[in-house]
Amino acid sequence: MDKIVIEGGRPLHGEIAISGAKNAALPLITATILAPGPHVLHNVPDLRDTRTMLALLESFGITWKRDGETLTIDASNLDNVEASYELVKTMRASVLVLGPLLARAGRARVSLPGGCAIGARPINFHLQGLSQLGIQYELDQGYVDAGIKGRLQGGTVYFDIPSVTGTENILMAATLANGTTVIKNAAKEPEVGNLIDMLVSMGARIKGRDSETIVVEGVKKLKGAKATIIPDRIETGTFLIAAGAAGGELTLTHCNPKLLPALPEKLRAAGLVIKEEKNRMHVLRKKGALRSVDVKTMPYPGFATDLQAQIMALMTMADGLSVITETIFENRFMHVAELRRMGADIRIDGHSAIVTGTGKLSGAPVMATDLRASASLVVAGLAAEGVTEISRVYHLDRGYDDLVGKLSMVGARIRREKE
Numbered sequence: 424m425d426k427i428v429i430e431g432g433r434p435l436h437g438e439i440a441i442s443g444a445k446n447a448a449l450p451l452i453t454a455t456i457l458a459p460g461p462h463v464l465h466n467v468p469d470l471r472d473t474r475t476m477l478a479l480l481e482s483f484g485i486t487w488k489r490d491g492e493t494l495t496i497d498a499s500n501l502d503n504v505e506a507s508y509e510l511v512k513t514m515r516a517s518v519l520v521l522g523p524l525l526a527r528a529g530r531a532r533v534s535l536p537g538g539c540a541i542g543a544r545p546i547n548f549h550l551q552g553l554s555q556l557g558i559q560y561e562l563d564q565g566y567v568d569a570g571i572k573g574r575l576q577g578g579t580v581y582f583d584i585p586s587v588t589g590t591e592n593i594l595m596a597a598t599l600a601n602g603t604t605v606i607k608n609a610a611k612e613p614e615v616g617n618l619i620d621m622l623v624s625m626g627a628r629i630k631g632r633d634s635e636t637i638v639v640e641g642v643k644k645l646k647g648a649k650a651t652i653i654p655d656r657i658e659t660g661t662f663l664i665a666a667g668a669a670g671g672e673l674t675l676t677h678c679n680p681k682l683l684p685a686l687p688e689k690l691r692a693a694g695l696v697i698k699e700e701k702n703r704m705h706v707l708r709k710k711g712a713l714r715s716v717d718v719k720t721m722p723y724p725g726f727a728t729d730l731q732a733q734i735m736a737l738m739t740m741a742d743g744l745s746v747i748t749e750t751i752f753e754n755r756f757m758h759v760a761e762l763r764r765m766g767a768d769i770r771i772d773g774h775s776a777i778v779t780g781t782g783k784l785s786g787a788p789v790m791a792t793d794l795r796a797s798a799s800l801v802v803a804g805l806a807a808e809g810v811t812e813i814s815r816v817y818h819l820d821r822g823y824d825d826l827v828g829k830l831s832m833v834g835a836r837i838r839r840e841k842e
């Protein structure tokens with residue numbers, strides 16, 4: 424296993440190109456199962472999770488080739504519909520193959536993903552939604568064994584919580600159903616919109632993009648897709664926060680400021696200067712203390728839960744008290760214990776973390792527990808006095824394409840070593 428070593432206290436200066444969004448690439452890769460293709464996806468990030476998803480599709484008989492950021496996928500051969508525990512246990516988003524496999528082949532046997540560090544992460548909404556489309560399923564030795572005789576039937580699916588991958592799974596299944604499907608209380612994250620654009624390019628009939636009610640008119644078959652993955656709004660936010668923590672100024676290119684409706688205002692309130700252009704963002708950390716801000720994570724367009732750990736790291740250095748409330752996941756404070764090791768003053772009270780800014784952090788050996796917790800430890804390490812060693816960085820590799828290389832290019836003293 425590798426570790427990351429950071430010598431903190433060096434301001435960042437320069438330009439970073441943002442990669443394609445992990446949470447768009449994953450559903451768009453699975454959507455290629457819906458039709459033989461060939462499919463062409465542009466701006467696909469090269470991440471541990473995208474490699475896992477491609478390995479999963481390969482296990483179904485699907486072939487692909489990568490040329491830089493462009494993926495060409497040929498799904499004409501689908502001779503297996505079982506997603507093994509070996510692959511699924513490393514990536515919960517594997518559940519996204521359920522809808523497409525059922526729509527294309529009428530059968531799917533997908534391992535239950537199991538829990539993860541940030542919560543139980545059940546898939547009941549996915550299964551309830553698919554049942555509304557006529558799917559029968561049973562749980563068998565840790566697998567969901569699902570099937571339908573003939574085509575899926577259009578129906579109405581209501582989500583108690585606007586589940587992102589739940590919406591994506593039902594959306595994909597509904598494109599080939601017989602009749603109309605209405606998805607109510609659907610997720611409005613930009614990655615869902617990116618998937619809708621791709622499905623429409625394949626011939627799907629979908630209304631209600633970016634709204635909480637999506638209507639899908641099923642069609643008999645779909646054609647090969649041409650789609651471009653949207654910029655990663657969470658990578659963008661992570662670098663904006665990193666510049667706030669380390670000091671200096673950064674220009675982020677190949678990004679889309681419109682995908683970040685909440686974070687810039689919070690960072691401006693904390694004292695950063697943020698400028699937004701069409702596909703660039705500039706961030707400047709002015710001299711003087713950061714101001715504390717309160718944060719509450721909400722479904723899009725609220726503050727993204729995937730940026731909660733990172734802004735908490737920033738608030739540990741601000742002047743005053745910051746209340747950070749996590750409303751999406753039940754256990755997404757795994758980074759608190761590690762930040763405390765660096766001198767942070769954080770008290771957890773139910774779903775809220777009360778952060779008392781101490782102005783500074785000290786480098787220490789810490790351990791990554793999940794993807795965004797590891798990003799928050801990098802943010803803290805950049806600002807801390809002394810050396811921070813972050814172990815188990817395979818978590819980071821799931822969602823960031825060459826984070827160490829990108830930060831080194833803008834002046835961070837950061838390197839990767841064998842543990």
Ligand code: EPZ
Pocket residue numbers: 445446449516542543544545546547548549550584585586587588589610728729751752753794795822
């Ligand atoms: C997606 O996860 C993202 N992953 C997550 O990003 C992100 O944090 C999350 O949406 C919220 O924005 C991908 O898109 C691949 P949910 P997802 O279903 O779809 C509960 C990252 O760091 N729930 O919107 O799994 C669930 O437990 C990852 O990039 C059920 O109870 O999230 C959670 O409390 C982490 N039953 C809430 O709903 C279900 O069937 C929202 O989860 C499904 C979800």
